[in-house]
Amino acid sequence: MSALDGLEVRRTTTAQQLADGLSERIMAGAFGPGDRLRESAIAAELGVARNTIREAVRILELTGLVRYEVNRGAVVIAPTAEKIEALYTARERLETAALVRTPRPEQLAAITEAFDALCDAATNDPSAIVDRDLAFHQAIVALLDSTRLDEFFASLTQELRFYLTVLAKDETADEVIAEHRAILDAVRLGDRDRAVAEIHAHVEVSVERLKAVLKN
Amino acid sequence: MSALDGLEVRRTTTAQQLADGLSERIMAGAFGPGDRLRESAIAAELGVARNTIREAVRILELTGLVRYEVNRGAVVIAPTAEKIEALYTARERLETAALVRTPRPEQLAAITEAFDALCDAATNDPSAIVDRDLAFHQAIVALLDSTRLDEFFASLTQELRFYLTVLAKDETADEVIAEHRAILDAVRLGDRDRAVAEIHAHVEVSVERLKAVLKN
DNA sequence: TACAGTTGAACTGTACTACAGTTGGTCGGC
DNA sequence: GCCGACCAACTGTAGTACAGTTCAACTGTA
Secondary structure, eight states: OOTTTTOOOOOSOHHHHHHHHHHHHHHTTSSOTTOEEOHHHHHHHHTOOHHHHHHHHHHHHHHTSEEEETTTEEEEOOOOHHHHHHHHHHHHHHHHHHHTSOOOHHHHHHHHHHHHHHHHHHHHOGGGHHHHHHHHHHHHHGGGOOHHHHHHHHHHHHHHHHHHHHHTOOOOHHHHHHHHHHHHHHHHHTOHHHHHHHHHHHHHHHHHHHHHHHTO | OOTTTTOOOOOSOHHHHHHHHHHHHHHTTSSOTTOEEOHHHHHHHHTOOHHHHHHHHHHHHHHTSEEEETTTEEEEOOOOHHHHHHHHHHHHHHHHHHHTSOOOHHHHHHHHHHHHHHHHHHHHOGGGHHHHHHHHHHHHHGGGOOHHHHHHHHHHHHHHHHHHHHHTOOOOHHHHHHHHHHHHHHHHHTOHHHHHHHHHHHHHHHHHHHHHHHTO
């Protein structure tokens, strides 16, 4: 702790801030899936130059929330059955790989804590359920002890979180809790096969639920 | 096969082409690790506007070859012991996860083929050894049946390939072949534990070799 | 000689303008 | 109702300008 803690001159660029802001707005639903991000409009509204917006959007592209189409500019990603399946498949492989490892005590504690937070949200703050849900799985992936995989999983998570919010999945909290408790229990008991099976089931159910919502 | 096959008007932007070109040049050693990509210089040399170069470099950032530093612009990534370890750890986790799965016949064939290509390169085209080496591992990761993980692994591979070329690792081809044959044999025999152990050893050795080179 | 402070050139970040080419819709003709 | 021409909006790219930052060379001082 230095005497200069907290004193930090802005160590970021306008484009970066714009990217963060746009990301928030998109996640909040200001732009729907498939929407185009019109440069001039955004630039005018936010009072910055168009090329700055372009940079911001390129930065956004890093996080996977938008992609570029030639002569159409930036487009917000849109969920499809294939994309959702691919997403969950990757998740399932990573979590499966994580669950066959023996957790260190603090890792087990982190997972347990994540689960408790999820339970808490279920009763006290339903809007946070999705976040806590994803955080629980992030804690599982952390068992792999790989920062690169943690980051990758986080990017999958970000994408998924977007899909979940736009699809307004309204799963009953009870189900969610039950599924996650089953995973947690298996992990705590050291029953790897069951943990893996539970994750598999959890993914399967989730994908089906989402695909059902997709079809409206 | 349509009569119009191959007829495709340029479905790409200048910035994209520049990104590809720059990527090639960097991989070829035109820019070393830690080098800054000076926008005006590149723009002048290639006869394009500076903002176009900026866009190209932002696209490059997607592939992980460069990263941006505030007020210093784009900088070519540089290997450090930590980064190399993180890279190989992620690789090891992914390949381990892949090797506990039961390969389908065509997957096994693909891995075998990759190995044969590696052997061929060892005698006929030493410059291709690194590529074939990485392709072999990509074939292993393909066992996971996840396009998202395939893509992620490919990005790790790209990064690693760069480090390998700049570090000019001159491993003897014999060693490489031997290590990979050990992995292949274990896979073919369905001996998962041994396959995983071989991958682990392979990664361990590789990291140590690279770290040794890093220290000059 | 070593070191701190100053200075200036080079470069990035951002804004603004301009224009050719593309896209997507609208409108009139059939 | 379908087709093609036309038009408005927008992207991709070029070019210019300038404030703020970085970095290395230079200068003065102990």
